[in-house]
Amino acid sequence: MLAWTIYISFLGALAVMLLPKRFARGARVLALLAAVAGFAVSLMVFAKHPSGELVTVARTPWVPSLGVEYHLAADGVSLTLLLLTGVVAICGVLFSWNIEHRAREFFAFYLALIGGVYGVFLSFDLLLLFAFYEIAIVPKYFLIAIWGSTRREYAAMKLALYSFVGSAMVLIGLVAAYVVAGAKTMDLAQLAQFPFSIHFQMWAFPMMFVGFGILAGLWPFHTWAPTGHVAAPTAASMLLAGVVMKLGAYGCLRVAMMLFPRGLDPWGFHVLGFGSWRDVFALLALVGIVYGAMVALVQRDFKFVIGYSSISHMGFVLLGLMTLQQIGVDGAVLQMFSHGVLAGLLFAVVGRMVYDRTHTRDLSELERMHLSKVIPFAAGTFVLGSMASIGLPGFSGFVAELQILIGAWRAFPVFAIVAGLGIVIGIAYTWRAMQKAFFGKSDRGAAAPVSQLPAITIPERLGAAILMGASVVIGLYPQVLLRVIVPALRSPLFEGLWRGSSR
């Protein structure tokens, strides 16, 4: 049944594309229906799913001569991310309700992207996973290049090339693993059981991790992300930050770490103080956290602030993964959900509520507009969203980052302290952006230059409410998700990982 999330999205894309020109405005309704249906399906399965055990959704031979299967399955981690995809997809459509320019194509690409994302989260055959992973690249390019804003063609091409380079690295690792195992299977569970030689894992793991990490915003390969987020239309930046970056993190966990757990083992010697790939990537994640936050602190463009904050928050996810502590990895998965929802919300406020009305994202110009008086709803949403994003208790960000920090404290105490510093800087940049964008001082004399902006529409209110609600629910009662995440991470599939951590 879960497989229908994929089919619904692709069929929806097809239907939207084939819509006659007269009904172009129906495209958004159709897209909304498809997104809601996808979410409903995953919610239904989620509700019926007692624990995070692996359930097979579909399994048939695909290319028998190569042992490749069409194998869809879901466990707690996938379910969590499927829910996230559903939520963000619905809100993305709601926040692009005002798209008129080539609307059918917009929603067709949008749904194709969603379909690819669902596919990645559900695939349990490596080739299938990779295929969906790449399917998700192309629509992103067009969404940004056609409907984007600042330097859109440059940003779109940069994003596509970065993603493709990343996936090329993944492909090499995949093919090598397939050939070395020699068992004529691409099944993730079976390959994970294969004892790859430590020598092989030592080069295959970092290659795959970096390959997926590029999409997860791993510093220093993150530069596609801010430009991409800024150039993208609102819905696309919501998807990019909300879901697509999670694809990378999910790939790191599900493929790189699960296939090659021993790649995280100590090298047995030290170079520049690093003793293993785990140290290296943990440091890169940490640099991402602090660097992203510091760069966000000095941005003049409102959207760049959120763009760089995404790098910082994704750094937490990667740091959580590298702790190799149960609690840290739980936190990382939770953070994927939390950041997905919150980044979506913040991008929606900046891109749709503010930029589409004021046509500027320059903080110093916004400062003069008194937006808190003109569009109080946007100001209120942004305040709540940023509170959640800096990790105020009661919102999802808190639970997730707390778990990651505890995990990091156990694994690398010094890093945990620096990451805590990153959170403090996070408060600073969020505060600064909020202050400048919405609560500017009126020291420039004359009355506010902007007196009247279009009111916030109902779809926008609805979308904001859904995203906010999701964050609050998880913040108040994280057990909703943790009840499926924790058993999934305890399952035998990830056994190799924990064995590694005890060494």
Added chain:
Amino acid sequence: MIRVNYLDLLHLILPEAIVVLAALCVLAVDLMFLRTSETRVRGFVGGVVSIAGCVAAVVWILHAPQSANVLDGMVVLTPLIERMQIVLLLLSILTILMFMGSAFTRHVCEYLTLMLLATVSVMFLVSTQNLLLIFLSLELLSLSLYVLTAFNKQSGRSAEAAIKYFLFGGISAAFLLFGFSLLYGLSNSTNLVGIAASVHGRMLDPLLVVALVMTLAGLGFKVAAVPFHFWAPDVYQGAPASSAAFIASSSKVGSFFILYQVMVIGLMGAEGGAAWHGYASGWVPVVAIMAAFSMVLGNLVAITQSSVRRLLAYSAIAHTGYMLVGVVSHTEQSFIALLYYAITYALTVLGAFGVVSVVEEATGGDTLSHLAGLSRRAPVPSFCMLVFMLSLAGIPPFAGFFGKFYLFSSALTSTPGTLGLLWLVVLAVAMSAVSLYYYLKVLKNIYVAERPPDSAPIGVSFIRQIVLCLIALSVILLGCAPNLLLRWL
């Protein structure tokens, strides 16, 4: 030598005979009944007759499958070879269908005749394992292609391209003949199997090395591998679209098939190795180097092209590089992977030339800026082009992706235990990441760029739209269900 009577021989080569007959019919019908008709009518009737001939040949092959190996390997028929012949015939049918309406010449029926002769020559090419017949069919193919290239008499480019093609082709044919004669001198046999028997176990003496290099030079020219690729950009750009499409599709498939046969069957004893830490001199390292250079040069130069045809030419050189990886690994599996790749590539590039010619007929040029805003002027061809370009870049779910995956994984499997060809595979994957840039550039102009202010929607003939959709659909289908083709090969 086994004796065969002529009737049996005719029976074996009946498909080729049917196509030759069709070629003569096309000429005769044109000469006798259509002298006063319009060019369009003549093109239509000629096209129908040629297609009927090809279909008849396909039906005959399907109806009476045979296997044979007669006259010292002159005619070899196996199920695989017969299927290749069917593929080549289908490619010709698609080419003829797609370009039935294009009117660049008054001599449509002569053009079709040459096209059919070229088809016959590739059919012979795949069904022989004898040096003599290989050379003859290669020459027949080349001669037809030279004329096909020059066929647009109004265009200086066409003539220039043909001259270049002819000069390069002539020299490379001389190389090939020289190489073949040395091989014959070494082994006293023109049969590939016989050559293999005498090459086997012999040290790699200088004579064999010369023979090998000469042969590779001649065949490398046919598949447009670096450093024998110089003709490709000019020919792809100057030739009429249908000729270029034929050169890029059928001719490429046939040439790769025979390259593989000559190397793997004929020179089995002298293969050497190109694995990392496993180098041994022979033809494999030479082909590996050609592959590496083709990939790098093709992809890097394609980035700077502004003409879509030249871009396709350099991308063809790059794809030759990928396909040569299949020759380097030379296992049974990699042969199937190579054929899958070559066939799907041929389909894709055929479709791409179809779209290019749609654009050329409407806007008069083939540069990237002529494509601007095409998606709003001709949505169906644009969508087909999206499929073709992404398939060439190797994006799933299109056939190009699975082809690459299969080819590269079989290359890694060919050196069991040691991933010896990893260096070549890494290079190929890295280069295909580069290639996405220029394929996306084409698509950017189609989908993103604004259409020129005075542009009207482009009308595309019904047949051409159907053919384009058919090809796009098959590229998608073969990508989603590669088994359809793999099981059949």
